[in-house]
Amino acid sequence: xxxxxxxxxxxxxxxxxxxxxxxxxxxxxxxxxxxxxxxxxxxxxxxxxxxxxxxxxxxxxxxxxxxxxxxxxxxxxxxxxxxxxxxxxxxxxxxxxxxxxxxxxxxxxxxxxxxxxxxx
Amino acid sequence: xxxxxxxxxxxxxxxxxxxxxxxxxxxxxxxxxxxxxxxxxxxxxxxxxxxxxxxxxxxxxxxxxxxxxxxxxxxxxxxxxxxxxxxxxxxxxxxxxxxxxxxxxxxx
Numbered sequence: 636x637x638x639x640x641x642x643x644x645x646x647x648x649x650x651x652x653x654x655x656x657x658x659x660x661x662x663x664x665x666x667x668x669x670x671x672x673x674x675x676x677x678x679x680x681x682x683x684x685x686x687x688x689x690x691x692x693x694x695x696x697x698x699x700x701x702x703x704x705x706x707x708x709x710x711x712x713x714x715x716x717x718x719x720x721x722x723x724x725x726x727x728x729x730x731x732x733x734x735x736x737x738x739x740x741x742x743x744x745x746x747x748x749x750x751x752x753x754x755x
Numbered sequence: 756x757x758x759x760x761x762x763x764x765x766x767x768x769x770x771x772x773x774x775x776x777x778x779x780x781x782x783x784x785x786x787x788x789x790x791x792x793x794x795x796x797x798x799x800x801x802x803x804x805x806x807x808x809x810x811x812x813x814x815x816x817x818x819x820x821x822x823x824x825x826x827x828x829x830x831x832x833x834x835x836x837x838x839x840x841x842x843x844x845x846x847x848x849x850x851x852x853x854x855x856x857x858x859x860x861x862x863x
Contacts, residue, residue: 673800680843680857681792683851683852729800737787737806739806739809741802742792742800743805748799
């Protein structure tokens with residue numbers, strides 16, 4: 636069974652970088668899945684951040700200038716780095732596995748989520 | 756960007772009733788790329804329906820999806836108390852991937 640677990644600081648200062656790690660168990664991060672990040676501001680809906688897939692990345696244009704998603708195959712982990720954060724980046728951040736099967740795309744495995752607050 | 760509009764915002768029904776949730780896209784979306792998720796209070800979202808109408812593994816058959824083009828529907832036949840949740844539709848027919856704003860299902 637595949638599990639994803641987010642980790643990282645729960646509090647980040649404005650203008651600094653938010654960095655999160657997702658540890659994958661039960662599957663190889665080298666396999667052909669879309670290793671993704673989704674966030675959810677308090678009391679609001681879901682926002683796609685972006686993904687890493689087979690050596691390529693795809694980012695939400697609204698975040699692209701501040702965002703890097705990367706992987707470390709030796710650790711079976713993938714990462715989120717969001718620079719120059721503001722209070723608007725306060726959210727629960729989910730790491731998620733995206734899956735493409737038979738011309739369908741869906742996100743089938745979700746981490747429990749990491750709460751990140753941006754505040755001085 | 757493809758905008759997904761979900762309605763109603765909140766649905767309040769009694770156990771055993773039928774819930775009909777709507778997801779309307781701002782442009783045509785291939786059914787292959789229309790997905791529904793369930794998010795229970797305090798939990799991460801869970802995959803419910805993919806390809807507009809295929810139930811994910813372990814999802815009870817009271818959940819069904821339908822639709823095409825710009826209009827999609829999630830139906831819960833015979834509400835159970837544990838169906839209390841927010842339901843989101845999502846598309847990836849075109850980048851960026853987008854979600855609807857969600858429909859909250861309350862159980863009377």
